[in-house]
Amino acid sequence: MTHIRDHNGVENPMEAQGAATGGSATPPQSPANGVTAEAAEARETPQKGAGQGSTAAGVSFGDSEGPAVLVVEPLLPQRLRRPSDALRFLATMLALAGVVLLALIAKQTLNGIEADVEVGTDRAPAPLVLIAGFVGGGAVLIIPVVFAVERVFHRDGLRVAEGLIAAITAVLLSFALGEWIIGSGPQDVRQLLTGGRPGVEPLNTLLTSVVAYMTAVRITRRPTWRALMWTAIALDVFALFTSATATVLGVAVSILVGLGVGFGTLYTVGSPNTRPPGSAMVAALRRLDFKPVKARRIEDDLQGSRRYAVTLDDGRRIDVTLLDRDRQVAGFLYRLWRRMLLNSETRRRAIRSLRAELEREALMAYAAQAAGVGTPKLLGTSEVGSEAALLAYEHLETRALEDVPDTQITDEVLTAIWKQVRLLQAQRLAHRRLAGESIHLDQDGNVVLIDARSGEIAAGDLLLRLDIAQLLTCLALRVGAERSVRTAAAVLGPDALAGALPLLQRIALTRQTRAALSRHKNLLSDIREQIVELKPRAEVAEVRLERFRPRTIVTIIGSALAAYILLSQLTRVDFVRVVTTAEWAWTGLALLASGMSYLAAALMVRGFVPEALPLGRTVLVQFAGSFVKLVAPAAVSGVAINTRYLQKRGIPPGQAVSSVGASQLIGLVFHIALLMLFAYITGSSAPSSLTPSRGLLVVLLGVAVAMVLLLSVRPLRRLITTRMGALFSGVVPRLLDVLQSPRKVIEATGGTLLLTLMFIVCLDACVRAFGGSLSFTAVAVVFLAGNAIGSAAPTPGGLGAVEASLIAGLTLSGQPYEVATSAVLLYRLLTFWLPVLPGWASFTWLQRHQAI
Structure with missing residues (x-):
């Protein structure tokens, strides 16, 4: 009878003979620089008894190189959905969309390429054409069959089944897409895919299914088979061009669809699990001169890597981390997004090879040990076959800081944590993941730092300051901003904290810390205030971590849509007739009214500010706002520049925001009141009704429905109420100050x-x-209805939304479309585009004179 510990550390009796049935040989060690194609095939070919080295009970013995070692671990799955297959599928779909869009944009260029291909294939010698058609057409069918037979002889029939699934799916999909394109698809796409020739398939069914098959059976991992397959496909494509039964775009789309189906099949069905079992890990430890007698799987680390607790023959315990190759692309999209979002010095590589990951963690561990940092000692590293690598650490009995009660996190503990960080920073080591799960306390209360895989050696100042900002925030979540800053200042000094001040940004923190901050909205502000109290005159340059903000992407997309809307409108207007038939006296009046609007805006701002403001400079500020509208939504630009102007005039920030908020609130009230008044007057002008006309009623109802839908979405409603509350929080006291002056x-x-x-x-x-x-x-x-819609649009100055809403309103009110479009475009020219140049001049002058 043998006693085996389960995952909770409880010993359970189990028959040793029963456990022995799950033993498996250790996979052969591959060269350090990679593996051969035959070895790659062998890894993915199911072998008898190679179920991952585990029985249903999750127990296996080590290899035959030494005494039997019991390894307790869950039964590893036979198949895995690899993130790399999903990424390849996504990349293929993006490439397909890009190819189609590029073809639609450059139709003339593609037609020229098509003509060149036809001319070139027509000049090919007749024997070559005959051989290419015969060999290519036969080879694309024979090679997959021969490969399938070879795989069946190697007892890998499941892979062939996956290929058949992909091929059948590709046939059905290509047929369905072809019928849709020919029947009701876009005419331009149909023309480009078929060349306008009868009998040409938009997607070549044979080509699509063959590419899907070869992708699903992973034929690309066999160089000889890969070369044969692509040669056969090239000959077949040449034959298709010579017979005028395919187009360039049709071939490209067929190949991309086949690749997409193949990768999609691989991810859906899964791939054979090539992760080495615990017995392979034991064999690798023996090659490092360790003598394990027992091993069991414990909780995965923070990166999702497998961990084992291994007991040696001398009674010592070591902790082993297994890095699996297929895990290296896990979280790729998130890392890719952060890589694009952040500046180069702060970002991490989106994909790192297994060897690079092993070397990075080992190097960081050795550097931390040399610096005297409290961290588990790295005892050895090794590859485990070709699909994994291990790192063996000494075992320390610790508990994570997040599991320590608040009452036990004393100032002494906080000081000890900061001392460990000081040791790191003295040797230019950046941990980059200083959070509660990476900071541990041992039984004597000593601090132990783990999970340094994301760290950097020879780190720059920015990364070191980021570590301080991260730890300040992490500790403040547990003990408050005051204790976190005070203990940090006692160890690092106020200057170091002042350097981290501009990096106290949500975007700079780890994902877990950002999630925790959502429950503590003002924590970062509290930390900044504590640092400013310690170093009130610190001069630290502002740090821009983000390349761009997500709202910038929204603005770009919105602007692109707005440009598309405007261009589509402009194509329907005869500008020659517009210019020759326009009454330019009315245009002069419109220009005068547009200029007077800036004087009115200045009077409105002056009226809501009890302090005296010069009229001329205030008018220039409103012109400057017309320039700012080019890069900001209409509802934001005026508020921002007027608030800045009032602050520069010596008005405290809170009162400046309140004054602008009061003007916005009263403006909103007047806007709604005027809308109701003019709608009533418009309706009462009809002889038999006191209601607005049908067109105006439709506009008003559309605005109402849009507002209801906007407020019915809880996150949007919360965002609006939060922003409005922040804007109008001090409005009432400010209005009371204004009401005391009749002139104001x-x-x-x-x-x-x-x-x-x-x-x-x-x-x-x-x-x-x-x-x-x-x-x-x-x-x-x-105007009132359309302007309300345009102000809510995220595009600069409401571009696109204002034009569309005003044109729709005028058209519904009975104006011809050409008149409505011409009038709105002239209106936007006078109120949006024409003031840009004087607005830029005003903006520059005000900046030079420190007025904004």
Whole structure:
């Protein structure tokens, strides 16, 4: 009877004879620089008794090189869904979309390539054409069959079955796509895929299925078979071109669809599990001159790598980490996103080879040991076959800081943690993952740092400062900002904390820390305040970690859509007729109204600020806002630049925000009131009804529905209420200050009304300039409704949304589409594009004079 520990450390009796049935030989060790194609095939070919070295009970013996060693571990799955297959599938789909879009954009170029290919194949000698057609057509069918027979002889029929699944799927998919493209697909795509020739398949069914088959059976890992297969495909494609039964785009799409189906099949069905079992790990330890007698699988580490607790013959225990090759691409998309988002010095490689990962962790462990840092001692490293590598550490009885009660995290413990960080920083070592799960305490209360795989040696100042910012935040989540900063300053000094001050940004922290900060909204601000109290006059340059913000992507996409909308509108306007038929007297009035709107905006700002503001400079600030609208949404640009202007005038930030918030709130109230008033007047002008016209009612209902849908989404509603609450939190006290001065009240209300009326006059004059006959009140309703939609758009200045909503409103109100489009484009030219140049001049002048 043999006693074996389970995963909870409890000993259970188990018959040794029963456990022995699951033994397996250790996989042969591969050369350090890789493996041969035959070895790669052998790894993925199921062998008798090679079920991963484990029985159903999860127990196996070591190899025959020494005494039997019991290894307790869960039964490893026979097949795995490899993240690398999913990434290849995604990359193939992106390539397919890119090829199709590029073909649609460069149709003339593709047609020229198609003509060149036809000319070249027509000049080919007839015997060559005959041989290519015969050999290529036969080879693409014979080679897969021969490969399948070879795999069956090697007892790898399951791989052949996967290839057949992929081939059948590819046939069905290519047939379905071809029928859809021919029947109801886009005409341009159909023309490019078939060349307009009858009988040409949009996707070549044979080519698609063969590529899917060879991808699913992983024929690319066999160089000889790969060369034969691609040669046969090239000959077959040449034959298709000579017979004019395929196009360049059709061949490219067929190959990409086949690759996508093959990779999709591999990920869906899974691949044979080539991870070495615990017995292979034991054999590798013996080659390192360790003498294991017992091993059991314990909880995976923070990176998802397998870990084993191994007992040696002298009673010592070591902890072994296994790095599996197929795990190296896990989390690739997240790392790729961070790599694109962050500056080069802070980002990590999206994909690192198994050898690089092993060397990185080993080098960091040795460097930390040399620096005197409390960390488990690295005892040895080794490859485990060709699919894994191990690192053997000494075992330390510790517990993670996140498992330590708050009452036991004393100032002495915090000081000890910071001393370990000081040792790292003295040797220019960056840990890069200083969080509760990486900081441990041993039985004597000593600090132990683990999980240094993401660390950097010879780190730059930025990475070292990032470590301080990360640890400050992590400890503050447990003990508060004051204790975290105080203990750090006692060890590192105030200057080091001041250097980390600009790096206290959410984007700089680990994923777990960012998640914890969502429950402590003001923690980073509290840490900054504590550091400023220690070093009130610290001069530290601002650090920009992000290459771009996610909202920048939204703005770019929105701007692209807006440009598309505008271009589609412009193509439907006859500018020659517009210029020759426009009444330019009305255009002059529209230009005057547009200019007066800046004076009205200045009066509105002055009215909501109790302090005195110069009228001329305030008008220049409003012109500068028209320049800022080019890079910011309409609802943001005016608020930002006016707030900055008031702060530069000596008004405290809180009061400046409140003043601008008061103007925005009152402006919103006036906007809604005027919309209701003009809608009522427009409806009452009808002889038999006191309701607005049908078109205006549709516009109003559309705005209402959009607002209801926006507020019905909980995250959006929370975002709006949070932003509005922050903007209007101090509005009421500021309004009370304004109400004490009748002159300020007149300026505020008069400026608000005049601003709206000037925009309405401008749009009405633009409509009349092109022969429109809409009433002033109807134009007012269209403007007020359309401007509300445009202000909510994320594009700069509401670009695209304002034009579309105003054109729709004027068209629904009875104006011809050409008149509505011309009027709106002239209106946007006068109010958005024309003020850009004076706005840039005003912005530059105000900056030079420190006014904004």
